[in-house]
Amino acid sequence: MLKVRVIPTLLWKDPGLVKGVGFDSWRRVGTVMPAIKVYNTRQVDELIVLDISATSECRVPDYESIEEFSAECFIPLTVGGGVRSLEVIRGLLRAGADKVAINTAAYECPGLIREAAEKFGSQCVVASIDARRNSNGDHECFSMCGSKATGKEAGAWAREVERLGAGEILVTSVERDGTMQGYDLDLLKRVTDGVRIPVIASGGAGNYQHMVEAVTLAGCSAVAAASIFHFTHQTPMEAKEYLSSRGVPVRNVNVHGGSR
Amino acid sequence: MSVLIVDYNLSNLGSIRRSIEECGVSPVVSNDPGKLKTASRIVLPGVGSFTDGMANLREMGWAPALREAAMEDRIPLLGICLGMQLLAEKGEEGGTVGGLKLIPGEVRRFAPEDSSTRIPHVGWNEVWKASGNHLFEGIPDGSDFYFVHSYHFIPRRKEHILATTPYCGNFVSAIGVGNIFGVQFHPEKSGRPGFQILKNFLKA
Numbered sequence: 001m002l003k004v005r006v007i008p009t010l011l012w013k014d015p016g017l018v019k020g021v022g023f024d025s026w027r028r029v030g031t032v033m034p035a036i037k038v039y040n041t042r043q044v045d046e047l048i049v050l051d052i053s054a055t056s057e058c059r060v061p062d063y064e065s066i067e068e069f070s071a072e073c074f075i076p077l078t079v080g081g082g083v084r085s086l087e088v089i090r091g092l093l094r095a096g097a098d099k100v101a102i103n104t105a106a107y108e109c110p111g112l113i114r115e116a117a118e119k120f121g122s123q124c125v126v127a128s129i130d131a132r133r134n135s136n137g138d139h140e141c142f143s144m145c146g147s148k149a150t151g152k153e154a155g156a157w158a159r160e161v162e163r164l165g166a167g168e169i170l171v172t173s174v175e176r177d178g179t180m181q182g183y184d185l186d187l188l189k190r191v192t193d194g195v196r197i198p199v200i201a202s203g204g205a206g207n208y209q210h211m212v213e214a215v216t217l218a219g220c221s222a223v224a225a226a227s228i229f230h231f232t233h234q235t236p237m238e239a240k241e242y243l244s245s246r247g248v249p250v251r252n253v254n255v256h257g258g259s260r
Numbered sequence: 261m262s263v264l265i266v267d268y269n270l271s272n273l274g275s276i277r278r279s280i281e282e283c284g285v286s287p288v289v290s291n292d293p294g295k296l297k298t299a300s301r302i303v304l305p306g307v308g309s310f311t312d313g314m315a316n317l318r319e320m321g322w323a324p325a326l327r328e329a330a331m332e333d334r335i336p337l338l339g340i341c342l343g344m345q346l347l348a349e350k351g352e353e354g355g356t357v358g359g360l361k362l363i364p365g366e367v368r369r370f371a372p373e374d375s376s377t378r379i380p381h382v383g384w385n386e387v388w389k390a391s392g393n394h395l396f397e398g399i400p401d402g403s404d405f406y407f408v409h410s411y412h413f414i415p416r417r418k419e420h421i422l423a424t425t426p427y428c429g430n431f432v433s434a435i436g437v438g439n440i441f442g443v444q445f446h447p448e449k450s451g452r453p454g455f456q457i458l459k460n461f462l463k464a
Contacts, residue, residue: 002427003384003404043451045384046406071278076406076449093307096274098408098449118354120270121308121342123380123408167380167410198378221378251384251404 003251004215004243005045005222006236008229009202010035012051012081019230021178023130023146026052029230036069043252044236046076048101048170048200048224050128052145054082055104061088063095070096078126078170084109089116093124101170103128104143107150110164117165125168126200127161129154131187132174139187146174155190162195169195170224173203178227180206188218200224208234208242215248261462263287264299266326266343268316270308276340279448283458293325301462302326302335306342310367310411311354313342323360330362336439337362338461344435344442345413353411362440365415370428380410381427387445387453390421393436395443395460403453405433405445412444 011018012032020026032049039047049069054061061082070077079092080101092100105112106127116125130146131139131154139154150157158169171191173184183204192199198221201214205225214220228234240250263280265287267273273289280287280303287303288295296302304326306313317323330337339347348359351367359367370379384404389396412431415421423434425444433444441461447454 001386002381005383067274070274074275074279074282074449074451074454076408076446093272094274096272096278098272098275098307098446118309119312122410123382124307167408168382196375196378197380198382221383 001249003045003249006211006239006243006250007046007048007200007222007224008039008044008236009048009050009224009226011226012049013053018052019178019226023174023177032065032069033072037072039236040073040075042235042237044075045251046078046222047073048078048080050079050101051081055084056144061092063091066092066095066097080126080128085112086115086119089120093120099124099126099168101126101128103130106161107141107143107152110160113161113164113166117167122165122167125166126170127158127166127168128170128172129157129161129191130172130174133184133187139184139190142174154187155194158191159194162197166197168198168200170200170202176204179204180227182206182210183214183218185213185218188214188220192219198222208239211239212243212246212248215243216246261285261301262299263301263303263462264295265289265303265305266322267291268313268320268322270306270313270316270342272307273305275448276303276305279455279458280462283455283462285462291320293321296325296329296335297333299329299335302329302337304337304339304343304346306340306346308342309354310342310345310351310359311357313346314351314357314359317346317360326360327362330440334439336461337441339442340448341409341444341446344444345411347435347440347442348413351411363415363420363435363437363442364417365413365420365435367411367413369411370431372428377428380408382408385425385427387423387425387433389423391419393422394463395422395434395436395441395457397460399453399456405447405450405453407433407445409444413442
């Protein structure tokens with residue numbers, strides 16, 4: 001049976017590992033490399049590393065650093081931030097990324113998702129959607145690291161990126177981000193109901209029950225989290241033990257220090 | 261031991277190179293098919309579409325050279341993910357295209373009957389052995405490996421199936437004929453059981 005993945009998200013700004021609240025108030029929580037080494041040793045299911053300032057600074061990703069990260073990472077690695085052309089995608093895959101997350105560029109040039117899927121295969125194209133609830137109760141997509149309204153409704157945009165060829169969708173609630181109050185299940189459900197590709201829940205996880213809900217109530221295939229791992233004693237392994245105890249299939253539970 | 265990783269301009273070569281290094285061997289990443297002659301192991305990785313993969317293998321001269329190395333020189337060859345699929349006679353990703361024709365069979369898109377089955381098949385799933393091949397030596401049956409794909413290899417002959425995985429029914433997650441092997445999962449991204457597969461291949 002396909003297992004539900006628990007994915008730590010590492011946000012990377014300048015040389016540091018950061019975490020904010022509502023895509024703001026960034027706080028430095030360490031450096032990226034040691035975090036990757038620790039998660040690799042602990043055999044987490046997957047890692048997402050997002051360079052949160054590449055797009056706003058209009059620069060290409062730091063391929064050398066990505067290459068260093070991937071050299072220590074024998075688990076799947078998704079890289080995002082500044083992914084605005086096929087050349088950048090090729091560069092990231094060459095540097096060791098297994099998947100690339102495309103966010104802002106997808107709104108500016110939806111053809112990029114299609115071309116990337118045709119060239120490199122849908123399996124390495126992750127559409128990243130950042131959304132926030134507006135006054136009408138709709139979930140509106142935001143680009144540029146949560147700062148620019150796009151006018152797109154999250155469910156409709158998810159269907160569009162699926163149609164263009166994305167292989168997976170990472171959905172982040174901007175207002176829940178960093179709050180640890182739980183994922184925006186309504187947002188997640190709007191996305192999972194409309195598409196047939198896997199959806200990764202992101203933004204708001206504060207405890208393991210939140211992760212169970214993203215899977216059982218909102219139909220997500222994976223749960224991503226950051227604050228819970230940076231600021232509390234909760235760990236990906238314990239999260240999986242909890243998920244397993246609630247009937248959610250996970251990998252490597254109760255096999256500490258080894259894989260089965 | 262000289263391990264050659266085939267660089268045909270499509271793949272994430274860093275992870276597979278590093279994984280083989282972790283197994284204690286320094287592989288050579290090469291875009292020169294002429295180097296196959298001196299290799300004692302060949303790894304054909306792959307991320308991308310079947311059509312682009314075959315186009316690149318042909319343009320760069322890999323296709324005939326790989327056939328010769330695998331069929332005549334009998335150098336052990338491991339195809340990973342798209343690299344496994346390219347071993348087939350044909351694939352249907354991006355139109356029907358001929359493959360390397362090293363293992364009889366074809367590559368088709370998953371066609372789930374159940375609308376709740378999401379495609380691509382992404383994540384960790386079990387690998388159950390179908391035969392006692394040394395590629396899986398020391399790996400407990402049902403171990404989880406990392407997958408990310410929408411297409412799968414349908415071999416013409418049952419005896420070529422080394423392992424299967426429960427998704428969309430059961431699909432073939434590892435194949436082998438003599439010195440030629442293919443795995444649909446990513447051993448370089450599958451932690452310890454992944455390293456074990458690579459070690460077994462290098463020992464083969």
